[in-house]
Amino acid sequence: MFEVFCRDLGLAECDFAASAPSLRKLEYKMLEHARDEHPQLIAGITEEQHEALMTQIAEAAHETAVH
Numbered sequence: 001m002f003e004v005f006c007r008d009l010g011l012a013e014c015d016f017a018a019s020a021p022s023l024r025k026l027e028y029k030m031l032e033h034a035r036d037e038h039p040q041l042i043a044g045i046t047e048e049q050h051e052a053l054m055t056q057i058a059e060a061a062h063e064t065a066v067h
Ligand SMILES: [Zn+2]
Pocket: 006, 011, 014, 015, 016, 033, 037, 038
């Protein structure tokens, strides 16, 4: 599993952590959370900024042990 914290994306006051079996799904989950909880983070971002956010999520992701 992969895991990423909202904090890793610069939102210090948010405790949300997303986990998913693949980076692709992790990015999707994180985006979904951002859309619901931090709409200002992704409102009106360009394709380029979207790519940068995906990269940031992938870089911040930790691989966790599979149980
Ligand atoms: Zn959050």
